Amino acid sequence: MDRDLVALxxxxxxxxxxxxxxxxxxxxxxxxxxxxxxxxxxGPGMNLxxxxxxxxxxxxxxxxxxxxxxxxxxxxxGGMSGELFKAGRAxxxxxxxxxxxxxxxxxxxxxxxxxxxxxxxxTMAQVALPEMRRAGYHPGLSAGLVAAGxxxxxMIPPSVIFVLYGIMTExxxxxxxxxxxxxxxxxxxxxxxVVQIISRLRPDLLPRGExxxxxxxxxSLKDLWAVVLLFLFVLGGIYGGLFTVSEGAGVGATxxxxxxxxxxRLGYREIKAAMIDTLRVSSAIMIIVVGAFLFxxxxxxxxxxxxxxxxxxxxxxxxxxxxxxxxxxxxxLGAIMDELAMILLTVPIVFxxxxxxxxDPIWFGVIIVMAVTFGMICPPIGINVFVINSIARDITLGGxxxxxxxxxxxxxxxxxxxxxxxxxALWLPGLIE
Amino acid sequence: MNRFLAATELVAAFFLLAIALLTAGxxxxxxxxxxxxxxxxxxxxxxxxxxxxxGVALTTYYGSHICVDLLWEHLGARGRRVIDLxxxxxxxxxxxxxxxxxxxxxxxxxxxGTMDLRLPLVWFYGVAAVGAVVAAVLAxxxxxxxxxxxxxxxxxxxxxxxxxxxxxxxxx
Amino acid sequence: QDKPVELKLAHWVPPNHAMFKTAWEPWxxxxxxxxxxxxxxxxxxxxQLGKAADHYDMARxxxxxxxxxxxxxxxxxxxxxxxxxxxxxxxxxxxxxAALDAWYRKYAPTEMKDVKVCLAHLHVGTIHxxxxxxxxxxxxxxxxxxxNGTNAAFVSLLGGTNVQVSAPEARDxxxxxxxxxxxxxxxxxxxxxxxxxxxxxxxxxxxxxxxxWAMNKGFYDKLSASQKKVIDDHCNNEWAAKVGAGWxxxxxxxxxxLEKTAGHxxxxxxxxxxxxxxxxxxxxxxxxxxxxxxxxxxxxxxLADLRREIDARKAN
Ligand code: NA
Ligand code: NA
Numbered sequence: 038m039d040r041d042l043v044a045l046x047x048x049x050x051x052x053x054x055x056x057x058x059x060x061x062x063x064x065x066x067x068x069x070x071x072x073x074x075x076x077x078x079x080g081p082g083m084n085l086x087x088x089x090x091x092x093x094x095x096x097x098x099x100x101x102x103x104x105x106x107x108x109x110x111x112x113x114x115g116g117m118s119g120e121l122f123k124a125g126r127a128x129x130x131x132x133x134x135x136x137x138x139x140x141x142x143x144x145x146x147x148x149x150x151x152x153x154x155x156x157x158x159x160t161m162a163q164v165a166l167p168e169m170r171r172a173g174y175h176p177g178l179s180a181g182l183v184a185a186g187x188x189x190x191x192m193i194p195p196s197v198i199f200v201l202y203g204i205m206t207e208x209x210x211x212x213x214x215x216x217x218x219x220x221x222x223x224x225x226x227x228x229x230x231v232v233q234i235i236s237r238l239r240p241d242l243l244p245r246g247e248x249x250x251x252x253x254x255x256x257s258l259k260d261l262w263a264v265v266l267l268f269l270f271v272l273g274g275i276y277g278g279l280f281t282v283s284e285g286a287g288v289g290a291t292x293x294x295x296x297x298x299x300x301x302r303l304g305y306r307e308i309k310a311a312m313i314d315t316l317r318v319s320s321a322i323m324i325i326v327v328g329a330f331l332f333x334x335x336x337x338x339x340x341x342x343x344x345x346x347x348x349x350x351x352x353x354x355x356x357x358x359x360x361x362x363x364x365x366x367x368x369x370l371g372a373i374m375d376e377l378a379m380i381l382l383t384v385p386i387v388f389x390x391x392x393x394x395x396x397d398p399i400w401f402g403v404i405i406v407m408a409v410t411f412g413m414i415c416p417p418i419g420i421n422v423f424v425i426n427s428i429a430r431d432i433t434l435g436g437x438x439x440x441x442x443x444x445x446x447x448x449x450x451x452x453x454x455x456x457x458x459x460x461x462a463l464w465l466p467g468l469i470e
Numbered sequence: 471m472n473r474f475l476a477a478t479e480l481v482a483a484f485f486l487l488a489i490a491l492l493t494a495g496x497x498x499x500x501x502x503x504x505x506x507x508x509x510x511x512x513x514x515x516x517x518x519x520x521x522x523x524x525g526v527a528l529t530t531y532y533g534s535h536i537c538v539d540l541l542w543e544h545l546g547a548r549g550r551r552v553i554d555l556x557x558x559x560x561x562x563x564x565x566x567x568x569x570x571x572x573x574x575x576x577x578x579x580x581x582x583g584t585m586d587l588r589l590p591l592v593w594f595y596g597v598a599a600v601g602a603v604v605a606a607v608l609a610x611x612x613x614x615x616x617x618x619x620x621x622x623x624x625x626x627x628x629x630x631x632x633x634x635x636x637x638x639x640x641x642x
Numbered sequence: 643q644d645k646p647v648e649l650k651l652a653h654w655v656p657p658n659h660a661m662f663k664t665a666w667e668p669w670x671x672x673x674x675x676x677x678x679x680x681x682x683x684x685x686x687x688x689x690q691l692g693k694a695a696d697h698y699d700m701a702r703x704x705x706x707x708x709x710x711x712x713x714x715x716x717x718x719x720x721x722x723x724x725x726x727x728x729x730x731x732x733x734x735x736x737x738x739x740a741a742l743d744a745w746y747r748k749y750a751p752t753e754m755k756d757v758k759v760c761l762a763h764l765h766v767g768t769i770h771x772x773x774x775x776x777x778x779x780x781x782x783x784x785x786x787x788x789x790n791g792t793n794a795a796f797v798s799l800l801g802g803t804n805v806q807v808s809a810p811e812a813r814d815x816x817x818x819x820x821x822x823x824x825x826x827x828x829x830x831x832x833x834x835x836x837x838x839x840x841x842x843x844x845x846x847x848x849x850x851x852x853x854x855w856a857m858n859k860g861f862y863d864k865l866s867a868s869q870k871k872v873i874d875d876h877c878n879n880e881w882a883a884k885v886g887a888g889w890x891x892x893x894x895x896x897x898x899x900l901e902k903t904a905g906h907x908x909x910x911x912x913x914x915x916x917x918x919x920x921x922x923x924x925x926x927x928x929x930x931x932x933x934x935x936x937x938x939x940x941x942x943x944x945l946a947d948l949r950r951e952i953d954a955r956k957a958n
Contacts, residue, residue: 073705077704077705078704080703080704080860081703081704081705084699084703084704084705085703085705087699087703088692088696088699088700088703088705089692092692092693092695092696093693096693097806098808207810209814211814276818277818278817278818278819278820279820280820281807281811281814281815281820334690334691334692334705337686337690337691338650338686338691342690
């Protein structure tokens, strides 16, 4: 059969299965195996199933994903997220929209000790959201803020998405981590600005909180030693040469466990809960990775990948025109698709095209992560919003989506800046050489 | 049944913690004493493989895979039921041949072993492959429960008193 | 007129790797010309069809029609061909590849019975370090990134620690002190930028890596008689020598380049020091023979046969 036709049918089949609520990973796997079989024969197609799942799930490089999730689970169950929010509230609470700024700051801090956007959003939805609502903050806006703040989890290192991108493109993960720092801090600053603007225009939505005494402020900082220690230890160890990035995730998870044990915040119950959380999240993620590999092998033999790259590079709209086109594509895909699947499917096509057009691989990694974060909070399928909705049942999905809009606007401004001034992302990794 | 699944889940979850401990232990010994834990690398890989095959089995049973709900959300109870049955049947139709093929892979692993201790990989692959079979079986059980209206059995155990933060949807 | 077929060739190194220019491109062109264009070779580089360690199974299973296999990536699965990895067995990659290929043709039908082995070849490398290494006792306490299982076993035997990082990560691991040294072929030290991190290169033939081109049996069986002849003419000892020399000599060319580069030292060894290394490696030969005995092949005999092939070609 004609290769282009089979590729098209493969995509259609995959989306049809997804629409029938077949798990995303399994939909990709079925389309991949059947497509591969259509172009070869049933033997090789089925044989993919013998090799690929076992090979992907026993890949050492991918242990980083469960390990950074485990680290976040221990940090959250061990009370570190609560301490971050308490410190934020003590220092910022008395300002206009103070609790909102405290939540953003806590998201940023928690992002520095875990690698997942959803985990950050979920954790802060439990820690910060109830406090904001008790203080009379607008529910949808507060939830939207936590959804957006959650995206810091993959922008500020460590970050599972940077790791995946680094593995897929053989780009230096340490440099990618470094490249995320300034755009991540910019996001914090921009979200602060959004909070300030809204609280000036509509003080009723984001009221002032109570002031805290200096002794309360200082004592709130005292509790933060564990977070700071953990962050310095993990990133210091990675950049200082004590361990590799892959090892750093496992070391970080163990370090978080040890700190929790020493402070008596983690008992058997909490440890068990953190482990099981991690297993459930990791299994749901890794089946998607398996599916993406199977679908990817199918796309390879259809030559769709190569043709798409050639097509993108050959467009007569200049490198920035292609970039703009790709970004628009990501917004559309991100709105309707799972972000992980989106990355796994598109990077093999988009990355070589961007490299041929002369863009920087590290910088493009930052752009990819920003594109992913849009998808996580944009309707109709925004995973962070879903997670918050599953925790705060009484806030409607629509309400949360409306609450994310001001922050999405800030993200767009930030994306334009990083596109126009690549140095924002590239300055810090440039110092690593 | 549910108690068995909970115990299985705990063991698989502990395997993930074991990866962290193995990695950290090896880094510590390497950096302080220039020695290594034999097979920490292959050991971590195998632990991950086993944990995730069994984890996927449980994810399938509980229906907590990541799915696109766009169509499902707009359907009534009847429509949702049809879609759930259909999707579970498709999942079963995928997992059963996958388990079969993975056993073929186990059979062809031969003398391949771990890097340091040359422990036969067949042992580890075998345990993972049992997980793949369990995944297919649990998909079938889920299908039967859904078809006979015993959905309440498919609700996962809460990890502790409170709702687990990352459920029911999981993602990075 | 033969039916046109496409030969899907899968490998796991980057598309522009030295193997493309020195081996796959000339081989493909020659096959296409000899078959009057009825066999068209399409190359899938960089693990596009599967992970590096899965390439043997990919050829067996027909996921690709021919694959590039490093048998050392699956420790213990192919014990016989592991002879090619024994330290100090060979030094000239071209003739040594021919020797390995000629010798392995006897064992391939049993050890790699699920595929048709097209040819076997090898390259040779050494240890590159931050401090000069002349004696095996220096390895004790060092953290080393090894190239294959046999090499890693040697490091363990000498009391060193094996650090597991991928080739692209190796430079970083060395710069940051996660590793002190690595075993690597010469030119790759430069092309992977590892020369920025290690300055001392021991002038010895410490380790070798084996490679096999494995073909799917069903693919071969379906070819016409004349197409089969074309493949047979390209899956022979001559091509093994050509491919082995092409890549191996290119790698070895890196030594002269490093010698001329400021800041790099080629560490020369005295004959007595080389003897120490050879002695230290002897247990690996014993282990190899024991593993091979278990497969029903006489290890000592097989090793003697291999040495004869090597000597006949002056590959040592
Ligand atoms: Na993070
Ligand atoms: Na989305």
